[in-house]
Amino acid sequence: MHQPDHLKNAGLKSTLPRLKVLDLFENSEERHLSAEDVYKQLLTSGEDVGLATVYRVLTQFEQAGLLVRHHFEGGKSVFELKQGEHHDHIVCMQCGHVEEFYDAAIETRQEKVATELGFAIRDHSLHIYADCTRKKCPHRR
Amino acid sequence: MHQPDHLKNAGLKSTLPRLKVLDLFENSEERHLSAEDVYKQLLTSGEDVGLATVYRVLTQFEQAGLLVRHHFEGGKSVFELKQGEHHDHIVCMQCGHVEEFYDAAIETRQEKVATELGFAIRDHSLHIYADCTRKKCPHRR
DNA sequence: ATGCAAATGATAATCGTTCTTATTTGCGTT
DNA sequence: AACGCAAATAAGAACGATTATCATTTGCAT
Numbered sequence: 001m002h003q004p005d006h007l008k009n010a011g012l013k014s015t016l017p018r019l020k021v022l023d024l025f026e027n028s029e030e031r032h033l034s035a036e037d038v039y040k041q042l043l044t045s046g047e048d049v050g051l052a053t054v055y056r057v058l059t060q061f062e063q064a065g066l067l068v069r070h071h072f073e074g075g076k077s078v079f080e081l082k083q084g085e086h087h088d089h090i091v092c093m094q095c096g097h098v099e100e101f102y103d104a105a106i107e108t109r110q111e112k113v114a115t116e117l118g119f120a121i122r123d124h125s126l127h128i129y130a131d132c133t134r135k136k137c138p139h140r141r
Numbered sequence: 142m143h144q145p146d147h148l149k150n151a152g153l154k155s156t157l158p159r160l161k162v163l164d165l166f167e168n169s170e171e172r173h174l175s176a177e178d179v180y181k182q183l184l185t186s187g188e189d190v191g192l193a194t195v196y197r198v199l200t201q202f203e204q205a206g207l208l209v210r211h212h213f214e215g216g217k218s219v220f221e222l223k224q225g226e227h228h229d230h231i232v233c234m235q236c237g238h239v240e241e242f243y244d245a246a247i248e249t250r251q252e253k254v255a256t257e258l259g260f261a262i263r264d265h266s267l268h269i270y271a272d273c274t275r276k277k278c279p280h281r282r
Numbered sequence: 283a284t285g286c287a288a289a290t291g292a293t294a295a296t297c298g299t300t301c302t303t304a305t306t307t308g309c310g311t312t
Numbered sequence: 313a314a315c316g317c318a319a320a321t322a323a324g325a326a327c328g329a330t331t332a333t334c335a336t337t338t339g340c341a342t
Contacts, residue, residue: 015290015339017289018289052291053291056331071212075328075329092260099258101254112244113247114271120271121270125268126251127267128255128265129262129263129265130263131260133259154307154319154320156307157307191321192299193299193301193321196298216330218299
């Protein structure tokens with residue numbers, strides 16, 4: 001789905017590091033990765049990219065619209081492949097697992113509220129912090 | 142409204158730095174202040190508190206339930222006096238002004254979504270990033 | 283194959299925040 | 313009012329995430 005063309009179209013040379021990072025997002029278990037995550041996974045796979053390059057590439061991909069950046073609690077940035085439509089997130093406070101959801105009613109209401117207050121929405125982020133019920137989750141009773 | 146007793150009740154000695162910080166939140170123009178904001182304002186008023194102390198005090202006040210901490214885009218923490226009920230925020234992308242709002246429908250919907258996905262909500266943050274229409278705002282047409 | 287702008291990697295620098303430690307302060311007790 | 317001591321502070325070192333610098337390498341049009 002993401003061929004080197006995607007990079008070209010975005011005005012970016014198709015270099016090795018860029019292709020590797022893109023590849024990682026397409027084939028990784030976890031959809032949501034931090035710069036550190038990407039860097040470590042590349043090192044583990046024997047790839048040799050610099051951390052600075054990872055940061056640079058992630059930012060470029062964000063600007064090119066290939067990735068979306070999120071700021072979950074904790075401060076560090078997390079990235080995700082941009083595909084399909086907007087959605088919000090529920091983050092498990094125990095295991096860090098991220099689930100996505102979309103609720104039309106919430107979206108509509110936001111528009112309403114903003115309009116009433118005299119604002120023009122450009123973006124928004126809704127993060128629910130909760131306890132999940134996955135087997136892996138250390139919080140499980 | 143916030144007397145030194147508030148500190149005592151929270152198990153905190155009523156020291157000069159703590160009183161000053163509390164005072165600042167009660168009398169400041171802007172409801173939402175970062176550690177840096179607090180530090181600078183205190184310096185400007187001739188008060189002599191260390192930046193480390195500001196960070197410590199803010200964290201303590203948060204734990205004591207006197208302040209709430211928010212993470213707006215950009216990563217840095219912003220604090221606000223906790224008074225009254227929960228609310229969400231609209232942040233102007235041009236001038237940084239923060240407006241508060243509460244929408245029962247949005248709150249209800251969040252509970253619904255979380256429950257359906259098997260999560261138990263512990264906290265959430267909804268930030269709308271938009272353009273405001275205040276006179277001060279540099280974005281104004 | 284050649285040239286050069288663009289991209290990279292290593293590392294220094296920056297920013298927000300926390301930690302460390304010696305000094306000071308609040309406050310209950312004389 | 314002075315004493316004592318735990319708690320709190322100030323200054324600066326340390327830290328983690330991210331960005332900037334710059335010499336070297338690479339993609340790619342010629």
